[in-house]
Amino acid sequence: MPVIPVKTPSATYDVTIASGLLRTLRPRLEKLNQGKPFRPFVVTSPEIWGLWQKQFLASFKESPTILFLPAGERHKRMASVESLAQQLATSGADRDSLLIAFGGGVIGDLTGFLAAIYMRGIRYVQVPTTLLAQVDSSIGGKTGANLAAGKNLIGSFHHPQAVLADTDVLGTLPTAELRAGLQESIKAGIIYDAKLFSYMEKNAAAILAAEPKAITHVVAASVRVKADVVSKDEKESGLRMILNFGHTIGHAIEAATNYKQLLHGEAVGWGSIAALNVALARKTITPQQAERMKQLILRYGLLSPFKATAQKLVALTARDKKNRSGIRSFVLPKGIGATSIVRDVTEAELLAATESMLAAMRRDASSKHKP
Numbered sequence: 018m019p020v021i022p023v024k025t026p027s028a029t030y031d032v033t034i035a036s037g038l039l040r041t042l043r044p045r046l047e048k049l050n051q052g053k054p055f056r057p058f059v060v061t062s063p064e065i066w067g068l069w070q071k072q073f074l075a076s077f078k079e080s081p082t083i084l085f086l087p088a089g090e091r092h093k094r095m096a097s098v099e100s101l102a103q104q105l106a107t108s109g110a111d112r113d114s115l116l117i118a119f120g121g122g123v124i125g126d127l128t129g130f131l132a133a134i135y136m137r138g139i140r141y142v143q144v145p146t147t148l149l150a151q152v153d154s155s156i157g158g159k160t161g162a163n164l165a166a167g168k169n170l171i172g173s174f175h176h177p178q179a180v181l182a183d184t185d186v187l188g189t190l191p192t193a194e195l196r197a198g199l200q201e202s203i204k205a206g207i208i209y210d211a212k213l214f215s216y217m218e219k220n221a222a223a224i225l226a227a228e229p230k231a232i233t234h235v236v237a238a239s240v241r242v243k244a245d246v247v248s249k250d251e252k253e254s255g256l257r258m259i260l261n262f263g264h265t266i267g268h269a270i271e272a273a274t275n276y277k278q279l280l281h282g283e284a285v286g287w288g289s290i291a292a293l294n295v296a297l298a299r300k301t302i303t304p305q306q307a308e309r310m311k312q313l314i315l316r317y318g319l320l321s322p323f324k325a326t327a328q329k330l331v332a333l334t335a336r337d338k339k340n341r342s343g344i345r346s347f348v349l350p351k352g353i354g355a356t357s358i359v360r361d362v363t364e365a366e367l368l369a370a371t372e373s374m375l376a377a378m379r380r381d382a383s384s385k386h387k388p
Contacts, residue, residue: 019237023156023244025251028176032156032240034233038183039069039144043076046115046142049178054113055140057081060101060128061119062088065146068189073119081117082108086124090276093123093163095171101131115140118177121147121194122154122281126169129160133175143180147190148198148232149282151182152205152239157247157257163276167336168268174252182240184233192319195227197282199317200263202235204289205242207310208259211354213238214313221316259356262348263289266371269333273325286320287374294370295362296349306353315381322382327371331364 018035038045046057059073059081066073066083074080084104086097105114118128118141125143132141143155161172187195199217206214216234217224223231243260250257267288270279279287290311297307314320334345347362 019233019240021237021240021244023176023180024248025158025176027174027251028158030177030179032180032182032244034151034182034184034236034240036183036185036229038181039072039185040075042073042117042144042181043078045179045181046117049142050115050140055115056110056113057115057117058084058105058108058110059117059119060084060086060124060131062086062124064088065120065124069119069146069186072185082110086120086127088121088123090123090163090271090281093127093276095162095164097127098131098134098162101127102135105131105135110135110139112136112139115142115178117142117144118155119144119146120150121145122150125150125155126160126172127162129158129175129177130162130172133160133173138175141175141177143177145180145182146186147194148187148236149194149201150198151184151187151236152198153201153243153260155180155182156240156243157260158251167272167333168276170336182236184229184236187227187232190227193280193283196225196317196319197280197286199224199235200282200286200289200314202239203310203313203317204260204262204285205239206313207289207350207353208262208348208356209242209246209354210238213242214353217317218309218313225317255358258346258358259348262350262356263292265334265345265347266291266330266367266374269330270323270325272333272336273329274323278323279321283318283320286314286318287323287378289314290377291367291370291374292347292349294373295347295366296351298366298370299349301349301351301357306350310350310353311377318381320378320381322378325375327368327375330371331367334367 145155158176267285270284
């Protein structure tokens with residue numbers, strides 16, 4: 018059972034990765050809150066609750082209060098936060114309440130933000146149910162909601178007491194969700210961990226089949242990357258920005274398609290290819306390295322095509338929250354397992370890289386429709 022610590026100036030907690038964790042939730046919560054009263058409130062989706070409520074409730078003598086949020090990125094809005102907060106207040110939640118985020122990245126981000134602002138801050142625990150949430154979004158204390166103008170423009174840093182990643186729940190994950198989540202693991206390999214990258218190259222069949230040993234290895238390695246980076250840079254003042262590889266254009270794709278056409282990991286996959294195009298043009302990576310990285314992204318992909326112009330996508334990057342004083346911060350690989358943050362990428366460079374990515378998308382879509 019991998020237990021990976023996250024240590025930051027404001028919080029220290031563990032990420033536990035194992036099968037069967039859902040059935041032991043209540044004693045784990047009691048251990049986290051020794052001597053402290055807590056009343057649990059669960060934020061989840063109807064779909065997740067329908068699949069896993071029996072296992073979730075197995076260790077509870079009395080059922081916690083359940084708050085439902087519809088699945089999907091389009092519900093990651095302030096209206097949802099207000100609705101959930103109102104439900105908490107109506108149910109009598111106070112500062113001794115404990116929120117449990119039981120779902121994917123959207124539920125995790127919104128629950129964390131709700132915990133950060135309800136009564137000016139209460140405790141919460143992450144119980145992520147998607148691969149993407151287990152390897153990335155549940156760790157590091159980033160919480161928030163989207164605006165129509167852009168992704169995650171409202172939010173706060175608020176760390177969970179713990180992250181409990183039960184790998185059993187990945188068995189019911191749709192194939193598209195599994196593949197989308199694996200894009201975040203590919204990202205971790207590209208920016209920080211060449212061994213993880215190589216493992217994903219050599220074991221693609223086992224990973225895509227969700228074989229327990231292979232999936233646990235990928236989840237644990239990805240979490241170690243995130244935990245190490247966050248521990249060194251909690252508030253994204255420098256190093257932590259590298260975790261946004263592929264996200265600048267990826268977030269623009271999500272905004273351009275109104276958060277409805279692609280899963281987050283799919284948008285990150287296309288955004289990563291655009292970033293590789295910039296790196297290749299700048300010669301921070303070799304053509305051989307670029308090809309290996311692109312092939313791995315597409316190998317795990319089944320990335321959905323979308324409609325947007327390069328001009329629109331580049332214009333939307335101006336709203337990226339990593340920007341400072343109107344200057345774009347952009348993450349570029351320097352090889353497999355190494356990366357850098359640059360602040361002089363021009364609009365012309367981005368346009369060319371994005372046009373090339375869109376051309377690759379059209380070729381990929383065309384090849385899938387050939388008889």
